[in-house]
Amino acid sequence: MAEINGGAVGVGQLQSLALTNYGHFTTMRVEHGRVRGLSLHVERLRRDCRALFGVDLDARRVREAVRRAAPATGSTTVRVTVFDPGLDLGHPAAADDPHVLVTSRPAGALPLPPLRVRSAAYVRDVPGVKSVGLFAGLHHRRRAQLDGFDDALFVDTGGHISEGVTWNIGFFDGSRVIWPEADCLAGVTMELLKAAHDHEVEPVRLADLPVMRAAFATNAAVGVRAVSAVDGVGFPGTHGIVDALRDAYSGIVGDLV
Template identity: 65%
Template structure:
């Protein structure tokens, strides 16, 4: 299902999104009509719309459009994409009227199996924005998968860890949950877990991975997903801290749409 401003989206409108690839989005999991961190998702859309288009979004209108496609019962994943169908490749400065595209897909059964990831030197354009421009992310994910891994983990030239392509990463060193201090998207699931569980934010490098007892990925679609290995460093995918974090996340009350 795909609706633009509450009506079926046209091929011409989707073609503009595909060819210019300029906009932002957020993906959220709806469980029985409620969303964990819904206000944070909406704040992200408003913030990114100001950065990309210089205008504010009508939050109430966004909620209304999400309600149109969200079932009252069961679980689903909804993506809200904000883009201007009139965007022109030669004059992106004229893209000042963002529209709201809402799409729906089945929600995965949690928890998902552990990930094996490969580090790669890369930083997304405007890492603080959840951009529809996913070329670099998909290129590095594809290269990692062709090399036998599930996904790519982004680091800088000094091996400082930032994020995965579509997820944040956290660690457990035996005493503390640690979130890397680096340029990365402030994911909603990560922020909810930071509120729920004592943690530290610290510069974290590949050279320090041997001291970590567990690693995990977070986003709205996967919740808390174990990472079994980064490059040639392996972690306990069944570490008890992962179950604690999953429970704390699932205990976060959902907000009604």
């Protein structure tokens, strides 16, 4: 399913998105007509729209579009992308007419197997905006997969961990859940888990990983997923804290779309 501003999608409308790659989005998992953290997804879209286009986004229109995209039963992954079809590469300051593109696909079965990830030195452009500019992240993911890993984990030049390509990461040191303090995109799933489970936020370096007892990845599509290795440091594929966080997340009642 795909629609733009409530109507059919034309090739010409998508041209600027394909050729300029300027815009933002959010992805949500709709289960039986409900979305965990729906208000956070909508607020992200409104915040990023103001940051990229300088105008407010109609939250009611977004919810109506998501409602049309998701069936009342079953699980569906819905992506809402906001961009201006009239954007001129030479005059991006004039882009102030954002359109709402909504696409959907069947959601995958959960839980997924643990991730093995490789660190990569990279800090995303404008980390607080969920930008459609995915080139660098996918490039690092591709390189990691070609070398036998599942994904990439971003670190800065000092070895401080920030986030994965399309997910946040957390750790357990034996007594505390720790979210890395870093410039990153604060995911909706991470924010929901922060509210649902005791935690600390502090810098985490690659050099700190040998003392950690578990690691996990989070995003709206997969919920909570164990991380079984970062570079050469291994973690258990199953752990009580990962199960506890997954249960806490599953227990959050989603908002009706």
